[in-house]
Amino acid sequence: MTHGAHPTGPSAEDLAPWFHNLHLPDGSQTRPDHPLGDFPRYKWEQVAEHIPADLAGKRCLDIGCNAGFYSFELAKRGAEVVGIDINDHYLRQARWAAARMELSERVTFRKRHVYDFARGATDNFDIVIFMGVLYHLRYPMLALDTIRHLDPELMVFQTLMTADRAVAGDAAGDVHFEDRETLDQPGWPRMAFIENSLNRDPTNWWVPNHAAILGMMRATGFRVVARPGDEIYICRPMAIRTGHWLADEFDAATGRADKSDEVGEP
Template identity: 45%
Template sequence: MSSSPSAHDPQVEAAKSCPELTRRIIALGDWFHNINLNGVWTAPDHFLGDFPNVKWKDISKAVPEDLKGASVLDIGCNAGFYSIALKKRGAGRVLGVDVDERYLNQARFAAETLGLKIEFQKCSVYDVDQIPGQFDYVLFLGVFYHLRYPLFALDKIIKKVAGRLFFQSMMRGSMEQRTWNGDYEFWDVKPFQDPDFPCMYFIENSYASDYTNWWIPNRGAVEGILRSSGLQILDQPESETYVCEPRRVQRDGKYLLDLELSGTL
């Protein structure tokens, strides 16, 4: 966890040498992504440390070094850290979407400051299926547990995945990985008393002072949800992140979500 920079801290020196850049960063409000903008960091005192680089250092190992020509959709892009990271690896079209205008303004400013051509637009996660086309890489990082209807959103997101989905969620409870029966008798309550059994914790009020933390799954739930959505888990580069490919997301040419909504799943 980072502490306040000292008088001789390089971050302080960089801020002093770039007063206009520092002023504009501050004017855009509190940043949740700590991004290095030409020597000036946007969130040096983040309560999670150098976030999200603490995640990216492991996730990045599952991303090709050369993304030349690849398309990227970053859902819940926040200030654009991941969009910027993939653009720096040579990705072609990079589109970041979020519902928060403050984050989008930060993302646009960060990309402009770094001289990167990235699209950012306001879009709800529940509307991403309306974005034309599919993408080689879809990032769905740090959003799932903030949604009141998380599986509905995931099923919509899957429609946009042409290549790989990078999925990350906060997890709480058991982190054990076990194999479970395909079915249970109606009166068998023992599985629900097992802390390893797949479950999602519902947060009625607030968690970590954030009322948007609605559902927090354990590991069994995350992996079960991904598989039941027709995704194959290929890799787990860090404890909360999964790399997936769509394998059984359609039946008779229709996505599972469309079958569910039509009552034919």
């Protein structure tokens, strides 16, 4: 076995199965036989040069952190990192690995949804990692709106995508009410809805095409500045288009609405 052990606690094998193949300080790996290869290291290598090498003084958020690979890479560059996930198993792995890597003082792992950051939270982050999560969410636009309101300088985004990489020329314009065939043309922004499961995973809900990702980013106040790998987008904030986004709808959707405004109340 190549799994590392620790004399005062469980071994990596005790915490199996692993989805992240972490390279531990003793030279062992948590998932050396990963079917995707050295995952997610090879994805990090695609985005690493787009993230500042010195992150001292920066706060970073790793959404859907799993066993913490991206959190650890950011912490190694000096950042203060919060990793969130809703899976207790992954969080146990992440905390265990943080101790082995002596990064526990720089990385905090919490059991949270991305939506939790919309409920009046005062958290702000300089960099947000949002990789491999969107297609697992029932409410993807709400998640992107929530991230935008954290006001990050940079968001690293990755999602499962459909094979349609085209962009329809008139996708950003107005569509006449009776011209609905336009919505069916190749390259029109759309997301495939997964009612049952995809790859035997019932938490997969939406698979966007390339045009949908570009449009969703613009609609939530992000601009794509680079695409370092397939399905990976480096995004920077831009002004939120207020004509397309209503603050009261966001407040109502996230529970931030003032209940005293309800009909019939003084």
